[in-house]
Amino acid sequence: xxxxxxxxxxxxxxxxxxxxxxxxxxxxxxxxxxxxxxxxxxxxxxxxxxxxxxxxxxxxxxxxxxxxxxxxxxxxxxxxxxxxxxxxxxxxxxxxxx
Amino acid sequence: xxxxxxxxxxxxxxxxxxxxxxxxxxxxxxxxxxxxxxxxxxxxxxxxxxxxxxxxxxxxxxxxxxxxxxxxxxxxxxxxxxxxxxxxxxxxxxxxxxxxxxxxxxxxxxxxxxxxxxxxxxxxxxxxxxxxxxxxxxxxxxxxxxxxxxxxxxxxxxxxxxxxxxxxxxxxxxxxxxxxxxxxxxxxxxxxxxxxxxxxxxxxxxxxxxxxxxxxxxxxxxxxxxxxxxxxxxxxxxxxxxxxxxxxxxxxxxxxxxxxxxxxxxxxxxxxxxxxxxxxxxxxxxxxxxxxxxxxxxxxxxxxxxxxxxxxxxxxxxxxxxxxxxxxxxxxxxxxxxxxxxxxxxxxx
Numbered sequence: 001x002x003x004x005x006x007x008x009x010x011x012x013x014x015x016x017x018x019x020x021x022x023x024x025x026x027x028x029x030x031x032x033x034x035x036x037x038x039x040x041x042x043x044x045x046x047x048x049x050x051x052x053x054x055x056x057x058x059x060x061x062x063x064x065x066x067x068x069x070x071x072x073x074x075x076x077x078x079x080x081x082x083x084x085x086x087x088x089x090x091x092x093x094x095x096x097x098x
Numbered sequence: 099x100x101x102x103x104x105x106x107x108x109x110x111x112x113x114x115x116x117x118x119x120x121x122x123x124x125x126x127x128x129x130x131x132x133x134x135x136x137x138x139x140x141x142x143x144x145x146x147x148x149x150x151x152x153x154x155x156x157x158x159x160x161x162x163x164x165x166x167x168x169x170x171x172x173x174x175x176x177x178x179x180x181x182x183x184x185x186x187x188x189x190x191x192x193x194x195x196x197x198x199x200x201x202x203x204x205x206x207x208x209x210x211x212x213x214x215x216x217x218x219x220x221x222x223x224x225x226x227x228x229x230x231x232x233x234x235x236x237x238x239x240x241x242x243x244x245x246x247x248x249x250x251x252x253x254x255x256x257x258x259x260x261x262x263x264x265x266x267x268x269x270x271x272x273x274x275x276x277x278x279x280x281x282x283x284x285x286x287x288x289x290x291x292x293x294x295x296x297x298x299x300x301x302x303x304x305x306x307x308x309x310x311x312x313x314x315x316x317x318x319x320x321x322x323x324x325x326x327x328x329x330x331x332x333x334x335x336x337x338x339x340x341x342x343x344x345x346x347x348x349x350x351x352x353x354x355x356x357x358x359x360x361x362x363x364x365x366x367x368x369x370x371x372x373x374x375x376x377x378x379x380x381x382x383x384x385x386x387x388x389x390x391x392x393x394x395x396x397x398x399x400x401x402x403x404x405x406x407x408x409x410x411x412x413x414x415x416x417x418x419x420x421x422x423x424x425x426x427x428x429x430x431x432x433x434x435x436x437x438x439x440x441x442x443x444x445x446x447x
Contacts, residue, residue, distance in 0.1 A: 059188065066194040068180075071168050072187075079167040082160070 007051040007073065010036060011058065015090035019058060023092030029062065029080050032090050050076050061091040101175045101183070102150040106165065109157060111227050112136035115145045116159075122253035125202055129157040133205045135229070141250035143222055144206050147229035153177030154197045161193055185198070209251050218246030239419065243426040245271040245433060266412045274434040275417055321345075362387040370394060 002012045013035060021074025037098060045052035055073040062069045062080050064087050071079045109129060117126040130137040132154045136147040155177045165172060165183060168191060174184035180192045213219045214230050218241060222231025234247045249255060249269040254262060259273040260281075268275070280326030328342040338346075366385055369392045374382075380396035387393070419425060431437045 038298055067164070067165065068190075068192040069168060070189045072189065079164060082163050082167045 004036065004050065007053045007055055010051075010053075010073065011092050011094070016092060016094065020095045021053060022094045026089050026091045027073075029088040029090045030086065033080070053077060058095050059093040061093055063091070064088045099151065099175060101172055105149055105175070106162070106171070108136060108147050108149050108227055109162065111224065112138040112147050113143060113159065113162065113233070115140055115143050115222070117141055120253065123202075125156070125199055126252075127159070129156045130197070130203060130206075131157055132197075132199075137203055137206050139206060139251065140269065141252050143231060143233045144209055144251055145222055145224065145229060146206070146210055147224065147227055149233075151175055151177065154195075154199075154203075155181045156196045156199065157181070158193070161191070162331035164191055164193075204273050205252070209247070216244075216246075218244060219240075226299065239270040240426065240429070243429065245426075245429045247271060263413055263416060266408050266416065268416055269435050270420070270430075274436050275420065276434060276436040280436055358389065362389055366392050366394075 002009070004010065004012070008019065011019045011023060013025075013032060015025045016023035033049075034047065036050050038050045040048040053076060056075075057075045059070055060073065060076050062071060062076075062083055064083055064085050066091050067083050067091065069079055069083065070093065076090075080090065099272065112129045115138040116129060118122070119127055120141065123139070123141065126139055126141065128389060131149060131151060134148065134152050136145075136149045136157075138145050138147075161181070168185070168189060170185050170187050170189070172183035172191070174182075176182040176184075177195065178315070179195055183191045208252060210230060210232060214232050216236070218237075219232040219355050220235050226230055232251075234250060237246065239245065239248065247269075249267075249272065252267050254267075254272050257265070257267075259268065259275070260278050262268045262273055263275065263278060267279065268310075288362050325345050328338065328345045343401060366387045369387075370382070370385060373394055373396075377396050380398050383395040383397040385392070385394045420427070420430065
């Protein structure tokens with residue numbers, strides 16, 4: 001089990017060599033979400049992301065059969081939430097998208 | 099290509115003219131991009147707004163939501179199998195392009211070309227956005243020889259042409275009255291065919307009943323033969339068994355039934371006498387008894403129904419409009435499918 005202590009550890013879930021490089025694994029977004037969420041009995045959803053995300057220098061690919069998006073970490077959860085659907089998958093792309 | 103700076107703003111403007119889901123026009127929930135323009139309609143309004151991007155695409159509310167979720171302003175757009183928005187730092191959004199709407203766009207352009215700038219529709223205020231828009235207005239079905247849009251540009255709100263005609267709610271531009279008649283004749287034809295099939299089945303059933311009756315007759319003849327054999331035995335003084343005795347014993351069913359019928363009628367008379375005082379102004383319609391129960395039916399005449407004559411009058415008034423000598427029949431040729439297949443020609447000279 002990978003220990004996540006801040007949003008800067010999220011890359012570890014994708015099996016890459018470091019935060020700057022692309023991850024080796026593509027995950028189902030639901031799986032990624034569940035592994036980075038905590039129980040929230042006060043919110044609309046049973047689970048909420050464990051960390052507030054604000055990093056705009058690292059990027060993710062979100063992919064469903066009809067929608068694909070590359071977003072920064074700060075907008076990862078918000079965008080994935082809007083895409084929705086059980087087929088959504090996520091890939092860690094690392095840094096330097098410029 | 100670079101995304102024009104006001105593209106998203108104009109997309110949002112066009113979105114305000116989209117409509118809720120409608121079976122007749124499911125596409126109207128979305129904005130259609132085609133040939134450098136946005137098209138949107140909620141049936142009561144149609145707009146065409148310049149957007150500066152070539153290609154053809156369906157632009158959904160979800161696209162706009164996702165662009166806002168990603169944040170920042172996209173700087174490029176590519177339209178193909180996917181609609182691709184690009185941001186400066188490598189972020190992008192790709193959405194599968196479901197465009198298959200050439201016919202819808204043609205219809206919208208045709209309506210805009212036909213009605214925009216005329217007295218028959220209201221111009222839509224696009225608040226400085228380059229483009230054109232039209233909205234339906236209230237008014238008579240026929241105005242200055244034209245059939246202007248009244249209930250909607252593309253479809254009528256609720257029901258079928260037939261139900262709208264019955265309820266006095268037709269739109270002569272959208273509701274083809276003669277097609278209603280053609281459909282009625284087609285429905286009658288189908289009903290007659292079903293009746294022919296039903297009678298063919300009935301014929302088969304009757305033939306089966308005839309076969310069964312013939313077999314019954316043969317079986318009965320065998321009973322008569324057995325009775326004659328038993329009679330011969332009796333005449334010869336031979337010993338009769340139980341079967342012979344049963345065969346020779348008369349049933350007298352006809353007479354028994356006759357007497358039962360008399361008894362039933364008497365009982366029924368008493369029942370009717372008892373009911374007569376309770377039924378007031380109701381008229382006796384029929385009575386019978388099956389020996390176990392009595393069945394007595396009373397009826398009372400109702401006030402004449404008004405629905406049919408009222409509707410018939412309403413239908414006649416509506417249809418009379420298109421029969422009027424000064425009605426512009428040419429206007430119907432263009433919009434009613436039932437007349438579209440018939441070449442418009444001059445009447446007898």
